[in-house]
Amino acid sequence: MVRYILQKLLFMLVSIFVLASATFFLMKAIPGNPFQSEKNIPPAIQERLNEAYGLNDPLGVQYLHYMNNLIHFDLGMSMKQQYVTVVDIIKTGFIYSLQIGIFAIIVAIAAGVLFGLIAALNHRKFLDGFTILLAVLGVSIPSFVVAPFLQYVFGVKLRWFDVAGLNDVTDFIMPVLALSFLPAAFIARLVRSSMLEVLSADYMKTARAKGLSGRVILVRHALRNAILPVVTYIGPMTANIITGSVVIEQIFGIGGLGKFFVNSITNRDYTLIMGLTLFYAIILMLARFLTDIAYGFVDPRIKLTRKGG
Amino acid sequence: MSKKKYGFTLISVLLVLALVAVGCTPKEESGSSEGSVFRMNLATEPPSLDPAQVQDQVSATVVNGLYEGLTRKDEKGDVVPAVAKEWKISDDGKTYTFTIRDDAKWSNGDAVTAGDFEYAWKRALDPNLKPAASAYAYQLYYIKNAEAYNTGADGVTADDVAVKAIDEHTLQVELNSPTPYFLGLMSFTVFYPVHQSAKENEAWATDVSTMITNGPFTMSEWKKNNSITIAKNDNYYAKDDIKLSKVVFSEVNDSNTELSMYQTGELDYAGMPTGLIPNEQFPTLKANNPDEFKVQGSASIYYYLFNTTQKPYTNEKIRQALSMAISRQDIVDNVTKGGQIPAYGIVPPGIKGEKDDYRTEHPDSSYFKEDIEQAKTLLAEGLKEEGLTAMPTVKVTYNTNELHQAVAEAIAEMWSKNLGIKTEVSKQEWGVFLDNRNHLNYDVARGGWGADYDDPMTFIDLFSSKSGNNNTGFANPEYDALIKEAYSTDDQAKRMEAMSKAEEMVVGTRAIMPIYYYSTVYMIKPGFKGIFIDYKGDIDYNRGYKEAK
Numbered sequence: 001m002v003r004y005i006l007q008k009l010l011f012m013l014v015s016i017f018v019l020a021s022a023t024f025f026l027m028k029a030i031p032g033n034p035f036q037s038e039k040n041i042p043p044a045i046q047e048r049l050n051e052a053y054g055l056n057d058p059l060g061v062q063y064l065h066y067m068n069n070l071i072h073f074d075l076g077m078s079m080k081q082q083y084v085t086v087v088d089i090i091k092t093g094f095i096y097s098l099q100i101g102i103f104a105i106i107v108a109i110a111a112g113v114l115f116g117l118i119a120a121l122n123h124r125k126f127l128d129g130f131t132i133l134l135a136v137l138g139v140s141i142p143s144f145v146v147a148p149f150l151q152y153v154f155g156v157k158l159r160w161f162d163v164a165g166l167n168d169v170t171d172f173i174m175p176v177l178a179l180s181f182l183p184a185a186f187i188a189r190l191v192r193s194s195m196l197e198v199l200s201a202d203y204m205k206t207a208r209a210k211g212l213s214g215r216v217i218l219v220r221h222a223l224r225n226a227i228l229p230v231v232t233y234i235g236p237m238t239a240n241i242i243t244g245s246v247v248i249e250q251i252f253g254i255g256g257l258g259k260f261f262v263n264s265i266t267n268r269d270y271t272l273i274m275g276l277t278l279f280y281a282i283i284l285m286l287a288r289f290l291t292d293i294a295y296g297f298v299d300p301r302i303k304l305t306r307k308g309g
Numbered sequence: 310m311s312k313k314k315y316g317f318t319l320i321s322v323l324l325v326l327a328l329v330a331v332g333c334t335p336k337e338e339s340g341s342s343e344g345s346v347f348r349m350n351l352a353t354e355p356p357s358l359d360p361a362q363v364q365d366q367v368s369a370t371v372v373n374g375l376y377e378g379l380t381r382k383d384e385k386g387d388v389v390p391a392v393a394k395e396w397k398i399s400d401d402g403k404t405y406t407f408t409i410r411d412d413a414k415w416s417n418g419d420a421v422t423a424g425d426f427e428y429a430w431k432r433a434l435d436p437n438l439k440p441a442a443s444a445y446a447y448q449l450y451y452i453k454n455a456e457a458y459n460t461g462a463d464g465v466t467a468d469d470v471a472v473k474a475i476d477e478h479t480l481q482v483e484l485n486s487p488t489p490y491f492l493g494l495m496s497f498t499v500f501y502p503v504h505q506s507a508k509e510n511e512a513w514a515t516d517v518s519t520m521i522t523n524g525p526f527t528m529s530e531w532k533k534n535n536s537i538t539i540a541k542n543d544n545y546y547a548k549d550d551i552k553l554s555k556v557v558f559s560e561v562n563d564s565n566t567e568l569s570m571y572q573t574g575e576l577d578y579a580g581m582p583t584g585l586i587p588n589e590q591f592p593t594l595k596a597n598n599p600d601e602f603k604v605q606g607s608a609s610i611y612y613y614l615f616n617t618t619q620k621p622y623t624n625e626k627i628r629q630a631l632s633m634a635i636s637r638q639d640i641v642d643n644v645t646k647g648g649q650i651p652a653y654g655i656v657p658p659g660i661k662g663e664k665d666d667y668r669t670e671h672p673d674s675s676y677f678k679e680d681i682e683q684a685k686t687l688l689a690e691g692l693k694e695e696g697l698t699a700m701p702t703v704k705v706t707y708n709t710n711e712l713h714q715a716v717a718e719a720i721a722e723m724w725s726k727n728l729g730i731k732t733e734v735s736k737q738e739w740g741v742f743l744d745n746r747n748h749l750n751y752d753v754a755r756g757g758w759g760a761d762y763d764d765p766m767t768f769i770d771l772f773s774s775k776s777g778n779n780n781t782g783f784a785n786p787e788y789d790a791l792i793k794e795a796y797s798t799d800d801q802a803k804r805m806e807a808m809s810k811a812e813e814m815v816v817g818t819r820a821i822m823p824i825y826y827y828s829t830v831y832m833i834k835p836g837f838k839g840i841f842i843d844y845k846g847d848i849d850y851n852r853g854y855k856e857a858k
Contacts, residue, residue: 032740037364038757040747040777041444044460048442082357082440083512084533092533148565156569163569164561166535253561253570255354255534263353268740 001296008292012285016278020070023277024063027270034079034268053079066274075278076271080264086275093257094279096166100254101242103176108183108237113230115184116191117223123196131188138185147178147251164253175252179245183237187230195226224298231298235291239284345554347837347850348577350570350584352562354534359514360501361433364444366847369498370583374539374556374851375522376501379407379426379480380492382849384841386661386763388492392421392502392523393480402487402799407480414544415504416527423474429503431467434459439511445499448761451491453483487799490661490764497762525551525851535560552839552854571832580831581607582846588712591646594832601832604648607846608659609759609827610768612652613705613720616749617820618782621701626691628819631703631753633677634684634727635720637824644719645712647830652823653677654812655758655772656765659844663801667765671809673823676816681727688728702731707755708742716824717755746780756780756821760845765808766795772815783820 035041035049050056054065069076075086119131154174155163161170198204199222207217246258257276264272355368363372379393393407413421433443434455442459450456453471471483484491494500504521506513513519517528522542529540537558541551559576561567564585571579580586586594594602615622615631622628637651650658654673662670692700705721707713714736721732737745746754758778760767770776773792774784791811795804816823829846840853 030738030740031744035444036740036743038743042447042460042777045442045444045446048436048461049444052441077440080356081354082359082362083515089534096535151566151569156573159573163573163575164563164566165559165575250563251566253559253563253566255532255560259562266739 005293008289012282012289015285016281019281020067020274020278021063023274024066025059027265027273028059028062030268032268034270036268070278075275078269078272080267080269080272086271089260089272090257090275090279093255093260096254097242097245097249097256097258100166100172100175100179100245100248100256101238103172104179104183104241104245105234105238107176108180108187108241109230109234111180111184112187113191113227115188116195116226119188119192120195120199120226128192131192135185135188135192138181139189141181143178143182144247144251146181147174147248150174150178151251164251166252166254171252175245175248175254178252179241179248183233183241186237187233190229190233191226194229195222198222198225201225228295228298231295232291234294235287239287242283243280345552345855346557346577347553347555347840347853347855348557348559348575349848349850350559350561350567350576350579351537352560352567352584354560355537357514358520358528359507360498360503361429361438361443361446362514363498366582370848371537371539371558372498372501373524373847373849374526375520375524375528376498377524377545378497378500378502379409379495381496382493382843384839384849386844388496391496393495396492402489403484405482405484405491406475407482409478409480410546411478412546413523414546415521415523416542416544417504417521418544419504419521420477421502421523422477423480424477425502425505426480426500427472427474428505429501430455430472431458431470432503432507433499434470435467436461443499448494448497448499451484451486451488451494453485486796489799489801489804490762490766493763526556529555550852552852553850556850571834574834577834577837578831578840578848581829582842582848584831586830586832588646591830598832600835603829603831603833605829605831605842606648606650606658607759607827607829607842608657608763608844609757609846610652610655610657611649611716611824611827612655612756612758613822613824614746614751614754614756614781615820615822616751616753616782618749619752621691621695621697622752624691624695625818626687626694627700628822629677630684630688630691630728631724631730632819632822633680633687635723635822635824636679639723640716640719641825644715645825648828649825650828652826654816655821655823656768656808656812657760657826660760660765660768661763662765663805667805670805671812673812673816676813684728688730700728700730702733704752705732705734705755706737706742706745706751706753707734708739709736713755720824749780749782753822754780757827759827763844765805765812766792769795769808769811769815772811772820781820783815783818785814785818788814 033050033055034053035046054062057065078084078086078089081089115131115134119128122128151163151174154160161174165171204217204221207221245256246261249256249258260272261276264276351367351370353367355371356365357363357368358372358375360372360376363369377391379391380388381391383389392409392413394410395408397406398404407423409421409423415421430449430452432438433446434449436442436459446459450459454465454469457465458467458470473481475481502523506519506521510519517531520528522528525542525545526539527542530538538555540555541548541553545551559570561570564587567576567579567584568586568590570576615628617623641649641651652673653676654668656667658666658668660667688700692698703724705717707717714734717734721734724730724732745751758768758771769792772779772781772783773789788811791807795807798804815821827846829842831842833840836856838854838856840848840850843849
């Protein structure tokens with residue numbers, strides 16, 4: 001187990017190094033600079049600015065400089081927002097993305113499992129069909145349709161919630177719902193199909209034959225096995241939700257991290273592009289890593305180490 | 310293991326309850342109180358609130374409330390005294406002596422002195438300003454030795470820059486040449502004073518607690534990347550004129566959301582200059598809310614540049630033909646639909662001329678007219694001169710934007726129908742586009758230009774051969790001579806005449822193809838008065854108020 005974790009961590013470090021290098025050179029290959037605008041600034045001033053941000057150095061020197069700072073956990077200053085460090089931007093923005101993200105994950109799992117169970121236990125009945133219909137809708141309607149729809153119905157027409165912003169608790173409801181719609185539907189389908197499979201397994205018959213109560217069978221035997229595919233899905237879902245809230249954040253006017261992902265590139269805010277790419281990469285890798293570990297705990301049949309263990 | 314199921318059930322039940330509970334809470338209606346709060350949208354976080362560093366409209370919109378210069382502009386666009394109560398201009402028009410009012414104060418109670426202005430201007434010119442030199446410092450180049458100091462010329466120091474605090478209340482400025490619009494420039498951000506506490510703390514403009522300002526408002530709250538609130542400055546000398554207690558700026562970067570917020574009363578103002586109302590909603594909004602939906606001209610121009618170094622666009626007749634074969638009226642009526650005005654010159658209406666509006670004194674209708682028949686003849690002649698049998702495919706490039714695309718497609722259609730020319734429209738990412746345009750790597754490209762100051766020169770200067778923004782390859786010694794003539798005198802009649810001649814030349818040779826003069830489209834809630842859009846499309850909310858019902 002320890003060896004497995006160390007192996008994974010080492011692999012993550014190598015990936016980050018490769019990613020940072022690739023991003024650095026790709027980003028520098030795009031024409032443009034952080035000070036571009038419709039109105040060009042005089043060449044002398046442009047020169048000063050390049051000098052101040054070290055953009056006049058040869059590319060190799062800039063790269064080594066950046067990597068050196070990175071090793072010392074220094075992501076530098078934003079080139080667009082003055083006197084704001086990249087770390088500060090990530091911190092202030094990520095809090096919002098994380099808040100709606102965590103709520104969305106909880107809602108997605110809770111609703112997904114609940115609906116999946118209802119469907120499976122009512123197999124081929126009305127409730128099953130109804131839940132499946134909802135799930136198909138959920139999987140096929142993109143969030144940029146769900147979000148404005150919620151906004152229009154509950155914000156503009158019914159006036160239950162503020163249209164945008166994240167100032168009090170109620171402001172969370174619409175973005176969280178919009179964000180959890182798809183993963184919830186996906187989980188519901190997963191739970192339903194694996195539940196159906198488990199319910200018809202032999203050990204379920206044994207359990208019933210032993211005279212165990214329905215609830216015990218459902219929880220201890222059925223659900224525990226049926227939940228496995230969901231656990232696999234939690235990792236990628238978490239990463240998707242936390243890094244993929246760009247559209248939702250824009251529509252609901254939430255100052256999360258998402259908008260910087262696109263803006264930083266348009267602005268050629270080099271330090272911010274690097275910082276965000278690395279930050280998102282680490283989140284993705286961590287999410288996968290934790291999923292692997294969690295899987296080992298939930299399903300004892302799975303061995304993390306290939307040889308012996 | 311049964312804990313797990315209980316956990317899920319508990320969370321589900323709690324969430325459902327929360328939803329129900331929240332759904333029942335009545336929303337309080339905002340705006341029913343004093344009505345002294347004004348809420349608008351910035352769309353993004355301002356990159357800097359340091360007057361020396363401001364270079365975009367978002368930052369300027371906030372900074373214009375926080376600071377005040379020596380003069381300001383009233384609703385009619387006239388220059389009126391602000392921090393300076395009076396001024397004298399020498400006979401040669403080169404030396405300005407400002408007298409600072411005695412009661413001008415910073416938000417912490419300190420007096421605003423002539424020294425604060427000297428400090429601020431020299432700071433903006435400082436080539437070693439932190440974190441980087443000011444991008445708009447060139448606006449101070451009218452001052453003697455300012456350019457030399459800013460560009461790091463040998464032996465020129467800050468002491469050589471000709472701005473001097475004679476005493477606490479007297480500021481003397483010496484200019485390179487007479488500049489009739491210099492007084493108007495004083496209300497431009499880079500000319501605002503800066504409190505000298507900035508010397509000790511370079512990052513002062515990023516924190517509410519270290520921002521000391523002298524304008525009608527001062528910083529109250531700054532939720533980074535979410536919202537900014539500025540509150541009335543009780544130390545402002547004319548605080549009785551300031552009726553708004555607060556201005557709240559949102560940072561919502563979605564035009565549909567912005568409109569919804571306006572409609573539900575979360576915003577009092579939507580649209581330009583810093584926000585946006587979706588184009589396709591204009592007709593509905595205009596019909597349903599005629600009192601709130603406003604369209605106003607703003608001093609900016611939308612045009613296409615020809616690469617005059619690239620065949621066949623080297624040929625004047627071909628450029629003329631292309632420029633004459635489109636219908637600008639159709640574009641503004643059917644494509645942009647925002648009250649824009651067809652353009653036949655490069656100076657928009659709203660810019661001051663000798664006595665009246667420059668555009669009224671020198672109408673652009675005399676420069677050229679759209680004429681398809683003549684365009685056809687010109688094109689045939691031009692192609693012959695170039696030894697071509699047919700016009701090669703015209704490549705139009707623009708930066709990614711729905712409106713630019715729609716305009717480009719409409720023009721392509723008109724060229725195809727009227728001249729039988731094939732056109733290829735292609736969008737490019739902003740930075741790539743600018744890079745290509747700067748390096749004359751295009752056939753026909755989109756351009757836009759807004760006024761920096763209230764004088765035709767802010768547009769005319771653009772096409773001088775030494776202008777860093779003349780991306781057309783157009784270089785004409787006669788044109789440069791006319792600009793020089795206009796710069797050399799403060800006789801307004803002579804200046805305007807020279808500039809009008811220059812304008813006719815650049816439009817006449819069609820180095821560019823003017824399309825339309827921009828407009829500002831916005832919505833404002835009924836009851837708000839005294840909030841206005843100035844000539845260049847900036848919002849001024851400083852002396853706004855809400856009428857009691």
